[in-house]
Amino acid sequence: MTTTTATDVLPSAVTHTTSGRVYNFSAGPACLPEEVLKQVQADVWDYRKTGVGILEHSHRAPTFDRMLEETFAECRAAGEIPADFEIVFMPGGATQQFGLIPMAWLKPGAVADYPDTGVWAAKSIQEAKIWAKVIGARINVAFEGSTFKYDHVPAADEIKHSPDAAYFHYCSNNTVYGTRYPTTPVSKAPIICDASSETFARPHEWSKLAMLYAAGQKTLGPAGMVLVVVRKEFVAQSRTDLPSMFDYRTFIAGESRPNTPPTFGIYLMGEMFKWIRRQGGPSGLAIKNAEKAQILYDVMDRSGGYYTGLARKESRSHMNVSFRLPTEDLSATFAREAAAHGLDCLKGHKDAGGIRASIYSAFPKAGCQALAQFMVEFQRTRG
């Protein structure tokens, strides 16, 4: 349905005229479900008939107690998280986790394995190396994706494991180049997954993981905070003599509020967990997300090379669809004209160029159809 000839009525066809909102392809912060936004509008003024807005509720008051308890339960249900994992909400972004993880689990003289599969994986390596230097440990870059312009994630035989790694850290979906691991990579070491850009967007293989973490702004709502899901026996092995905010135990013991937490962010994640459950959870979303991505990949694959993907087929992301037009000038024109048609934020990341359509779980299928239609029409008139 998406590769048929486009009509003459693109502007009114692709814009959300009734809501006054556009299709927002931002890589994060990213679009949220409109039903969640309407709930937020109500709750900012008066949360659950308390006469106090959600931004203003004490994190020690009974209303917040209840909300927090529900959010933990909704998170566990939405993510299908087994009982041997702790759930933690923390301030800061994934980059803070890039520092905290080696601080917690890397000991002097030890080594940790990090396959480099993109901009954020590389950043996690850079941060880990800083701490490794402070304490006299080592980071093994287990796969050098930059050699391949990050066009794929490693197959099992492309990963160079250390014999005795403290842990194995990988980024499951790479937003900039639009790649993802089809399944969890294998390692003898405890596996830590940065799932920032596809949290609960497909089932996570908990049995293979020691820890999963995710910045909120892509698939869970709030920017500036993270969800951490960590195996109890793994957190028990972490370093114990750091200031409290750099120790996962503090957050576990304090139910994610050892001090004043990002209360609004926790609330917003809670609303997103409920929304995820209404979509059928990770399994339900995996189907919907695959369909949405396929709409765009189909246009690319049938464009006769006009739209070329940055990712190899076997590594294609369902969250970020990255491609190029024949020239960077054409890519820029494409992004500009798409924005004028209510298709916003399609410009690729500065490190990759081209076009990137971020279509996380909350991004509507109608937006993918509108973009597909625009792609076909653009090629027809400019190609």
Next chain:
Amino acid sequence: MTTTTATDVLPSAVTHTTSGRVYNFSAGPACLPEEVLKQVQADVWDYRKTGVGILEHSHRAPTFDRMLEETFAECRAAGEIPADFEIVFMPGGATQQFGLIPMAWLKPGAVADYPDTGVWAAKSIQEAKIWAKVIGARINVAFEGSTFKYDHVPAADEIKHSPDAAYFHYCSNNTVYGTRYPTTPVSKAPIICDASSETFARPHEWSKLAMLYAAGQKTLGPAGMVLVVVRKEFVAQSRTDLPSMFDYRTFIAGESRPNTPPTFGIYLMGEMFKWIRRQGGPSGLAIKNAEKAQILYDVMDRSGGYYTGLARKESRSHMNVSFRLPTEDLSATFAREAAAHGLDCLKGHKDAGGIRASIYSAFPKAGCQALAQFMVEFQRTRG
């Protein structure tokens, strides 16, 4: 006007019936101006006619660029911050700063001075001591407020300075016991002020400070992030080999968005900075806040000892008015009945007991008048 006999119509007199909201005396997260909440409701759906809500805007897009630039300017204007200070917005709360500060400025073998004036000052000392132990440095508790049940902040001659402190750290307003420093304490060392509970609520003496920081949830809006205002020459002396998120330079160089920042929190602080300016800035707020606090202190002082303050008069806070009734049972009854009259969150902190009325800048004067009226009536009927 506040010590006259209360009427029989307390319920309707004290509740906000038109708005459906109550007087929220929470110590933080705390009440926000209703005009700001209405702006938030609109902006969550569509920020500045972009067709994208404020939660969903990319931190790298032009709309955010403009918002961030304005927020820096509004902050500098609202706080009357001199040009030789950097302004930084960071994720995390004050407790994270309690760890980051010694990590940045305490060297092996060095000492830092910390007067202990309350629960949060004590917590900052505890965190600093953890890091001091890691690197082999020392924390000097320059005043032992617990000896006096934290009923006052130290006079100049009560502070025991180290001859060569790396810095001097103090908490300018102590929320639990309701004390504040009337003026900035004196030290030869660079002075760091935790102003979390009175940011821009009175003029800060910038010429005496090396750094001021503040968690957002009391006087600036968002929970889970902090404002840091730091002298350029002071930040230049900080440690350089830590992971990037634990180095203030990273945030300065990256304009508070080296990675995805707490975008909504920055936006909300920006709305609060504008609101603070509309109130006449710190000087204007200082007058209003003093008036509000005096309404409650007047009732206490005229109660013949029925309401006894936790703070000595010379140390009385204008942000948190803490007092006890003759028994803890009566305090509990007071808090419960006040809540039924639309005066919410008056129960004292668990460490202090009694009653605490947090009346930060955004708390309305009418709410103080309503509480004063309730206090008089409660004493008349139960005293």
